[in-house]
Amino acid sequence: KRRVSGQTNFLLLYLMEEISKLPLPEAFLHFLKENGLDPLVYTATNSTPRYIRLKAGNEADLEEIEAEMKCKLEKVVWLHGFYSIPPDIKIANSKAYKEGKIYGIDAASGAAVTALNVSVGDHVLDLCAAPGAKLCMILDILGDSGSVTGVDVARHRLAACRTLVQKYALGDRCRLFVADGTTFSLAPSILCLASGSCKAASQEKGDIFREWKSRRPWKERRRAAKTRDNATSELTARSECPELIFYGCHSGVVGLSRNELYRSTCDSEVSSSGYDKWEQSWWMRSALMTGQLNISRNLRIGAGQLFNVVYWMQERTDNLTNLQLKLLTNGFRLLKVGGSLVYSTCSLTVAQNEDVVEQFLKENAFAELQEIDAAKDWPCKSGRIPKTLRFDPCTSSTSGLFVAKFIKLAI
Numbered sequence: 051k052r053r054v055s056g057q058t059n060f061l062l063l064y065l066m067e068e069i070s071k072l073p074l075p076e077a078f079l080h081f082l083k084e085n086g087l088d089p090l091v092y093t094a095t096n097s098t099p100r101y102i103r104l105k106a107g108n109e110a111d112l113e114e115i116e117a118e119m120k121c122k123l124e125k126v127v128w129l130h131g132f133y134s135i136p137p138d139i140k141i142a143n144s145k146a147y148k149e150g151k152i153y154g155i156d157a158a159s160g161a162a163v164t165a166l167n168v169s170v171g172d173h174v175l176d177l178c179a180a181p182g183a184k185l186c187m188i189l190d191i192l193g194d195s196g197s198v199t200g201v202d203v204a205r206h207r208l209a210a211c212r213t214l215v216q217k218y219a220l221g222d223r224c225r226l227f228v229a230d231g232t233t234f235s236l237a238p239s240i241l242c243l244a245s246g247s248c249k250a251a252s253q254e255k256g257d258i259f260r261e262w263k264s265r266r267p268w269k270e271r272r273r274a275a276k277t278r279d280n281a282t283s284e285l286t287a288r289s290e291c292p293e294l295i296f297y298g299c300h301s302g303v304v305g306l307s308r309n310e311l312y313r314s315t316c317d318s319e320v321s322s323s324g325y326d327k328w329e330q331s332w333w334m335r336s337a338l339m340t341g342q343l344n345i346s347r348n349l350r351i352g353a354g355q356l357f358n359v360v361y362w363m364q365e366r367t368d369n370l371t372n373l374q375l376k377l378l379t380n381g382f383r384l385l386k387v388g389g390s391l392v393y394s395t396c397s398l399t400v401a402q403n404e405d406v407v408e409q410f411l412k413e414n415a416f417a418e419l420q421e422i423d424a425a426k427d428w429p430c431k432s433g434r435i436p437k438t439l440r441f442d443p444c445t446s447s448t449s450g451l452f453v454a455k456f457i458k459l460a461i
């Protein structure tokens with residue numbers, strides 16, 4: 051069985067190799083041109099290095115890690131704590147990875163987190179958090195302060211994120227909700243816990259959150275399953291009932307009653323008790339651009355479908371643009387006045403990036419684009435809107451990313 055699947059893989063690789071030698075279809079080249087994209091993004095052989103981040107406190111083990119992985123960890127000079135390794139090196143089997151000393155995260159993603167400028171004590175909201183590379187980096191920077199709320203609509207992906215924060219022992223100040231980010235509306239619970247009135251109220255009730263355990267009591271599991279059932283049957287139920295799948299002992303959840311935790315935030319409260327920082331990242335390139343890549347290659351086999359596919363791409367792009375706008379708008383609502391948010395996508399299209407930013411600024415008078423000071427030494431260029439950034443995969447040696455940073459001026 052193993053031999054057959056090995057032969058199939060070999061055949062597939064061979065076919066992909068042969069297909070990639072064919073020229074890209076005209077309509078696809080036109081699409082790339084409209085978006086200012088170099089076709090090399092799709093035709094060049096992938097030599098982008100892999101990046102790892104050394105978890106804070108493990109700097110002294112660098113040589114030992116290199117010896118064990120049998121490769122040099124090249125310091126990324128423009129990004130603190132990041133190292134590059136050749137693309138063929140697998141980190142998953144290394145001792146350093148298993149012990150949680152290193153984790154894989156693209157340098158451009160690391161730059162997006164750096165742009166957020168997380169400071170001690172910040173309460174950060176990470177919308178679209180799974181699988182959690184950025185969330186881990188934020189928790190690592192925060193150390194023994196603040197909190198991070200991670201939200202993702204895909205339960206299995208957020209479960210992987212939970213495994214990650216536990217593996218890296220970063221979960222103390224983290225809570226994870228399966229929820230629709232377009233309607234999520236819970237303030238950082240740590241603020242509620244800090245206020246004496248909430249504490250007193252929670253002590254009066256029996257139904258309070260105790261220390262998180264992977265094995266939940268039967269009553270709680272049944273309640274979670276019920277929430278899940280509702281969530282799959284109705285979108286509104288999913289958005290209105292976030293499912294808490296993990297919380298650390300200092301995340302502010304322990305000691306709260308369910309009512310307190312699930313109390314929605316009204317706009318007037320947000321100005322003082324909303325999130326300090328907010329990060330939203332999007333996987334458009336894997337969902338859309340890779341789709342385009344595969345499709346474009348398939349098209350070379352069946353060019354007759356070209357127009358259907360271009361139409362499909364357009365329709366899909368429109369839907370995604372609307373969803374991104376909704377996510378941005380809701381996240382901005384939960385942000386404290388004076389707080390900042392970073393919006394990043396791995397899409398390289400104008401529709402998913404500059405168009406979303408432009409529309410968002412039009413609809414939100416109190417949002418202002420901010421210069422990302424740290425970026426002056428980064429291998430990126432300006433997006434079509436000043437102050438936005440683009441990491442081009444061809445020139446930045448990263449997987450590519452668009453980054454925009456906003457500040458909330460008022461409510």
Ligand SMILES: C[S@@+](CC[C@H](N)C(=O)[O-])C[C@H]1O[C@@H](n2cnc3c(N)ncnc32)[C@H](O)[C@@H]1O
Binds near residue numbers: 177184331
């Ligand atoms: C590129 S991934 C995010 C990567 C992540 N920030 C990281 O650094 O590892 C995009 C995520 O958005 C999530 N997502 C899509 N639609 C969403 C929605 N409406 N609300 C919340 N999350 C959503 C997907 O499930 C997916 O996990």
